[in-house]
Amino acid sequence: MKLEYVAPQEIEQRSFEIITEELGDKKIPDEIRPIVLRCIHTTADFDYYENLYFSENAVRIAKDTLRNGAVIVTDTNMAKAGINQSALNRHGCEVMCFMSDPDVAETAKRNGTTRAATSVDKASMLNRPVIYAVGNAPTALIRLCEHIRNGTFKPELVIGVPVGFVNVVQSKEMLINSGVPCITARGRKGGSTVASAICNAILYMLDAESKS
């Protein structure tokens, strides 16, 4: 099996070409196309052609929020590490994750809840425009939906792509029904890499727009 020679700076572009070829006749609306392609690129899993859900104007809202300098809060340090720091800097945004904070661990233990849910409570005090990106813990998504229902915290947008087997499917349907602007991947799949891929795709869309 022979290697294909592709220059380092062209590997990503070549990957997107292969994905586009293999999608064939399948259509993707322009507005969401870079996000769908990047999720497939990140996972090598064409399920993301089918499972991604965007609430009305979700991408426009995401772009407006980031354009005005927002905080992306993630539910894992992995997702935080995966978001392109230079792209965040270019748009005056930052990323935070509270999962390793000692106060979060203590409060979670005291309340018999997860650190992921407690991190949501901590983020609710930020008093800044927030995009909340969940790549791992359905308990974070469920807690977000509680805050939204109670009017105690409403992020500008929730990227809700936890992965797994316990309450993952349910938490995503709850998110879709919550009325908050959201992007999610229906079903069990998702993950920290998918959460950061979606964030990066939106940041790169902003880059492309500011160039044109």
Add this chain to the structure above:
Amino acid sequence: MKLEYVAPQEIEQRSFEIITEELGDKKIPDEIRPIVLRCIHTTADFDYYENLYFSENAVRIAKDTLRNGAVIVTDTNMAKAGINQSALNRHGCEVMCFMSDPDVAETAKRNGTTRAATSVDKASMLNRPVIYAVGNAPTALIRLCEHIRNGTFKPELVIGVPVGFVNVVQSKEMLINSGVPCITARGRKGGSTVASAICNAILYMLDAESKS
């Protein structure tokens, strides 16, 4: 769709039960079972039941290496962030990633290669037992195979699970044929979350053994 009540500390165990139920009659050898289950747990993708490849005694070699205090080198900061730091500490191991090092970026640019490949060169100077975990860049795996062929660097074990479309499949077959002890996921799938899941699974196996 109703939520299932599961206490925070039982979510992972419940997930493994669901995976085991859904695998049904499918058999997995005991030696590799915790790794296969954890990869499925991390991705919600049962393809990992079929695509994981273990060279002879790979798990035993991985455990012996970590038991004696090794460095895990990762090709992404995401994979680094995903490896359980407390588990590393318990076994006197550490994790390093050179991808954000300024000297790596400079050398890669000068040589027209990727930072991932240049990071392999940097790791080759460590002079310590290394487990190399690749979750993203086939170019890292290809460079590792060059070093192994030239006798300039041979990790104790390579975890080779890059994801994607350009030379990913080829780089994994190259790894399998290199003769280095390895764990890989044949095909296009993998990723930083899978790389760290495999590392964590092995660390947890050591924990279980030291308890028993």
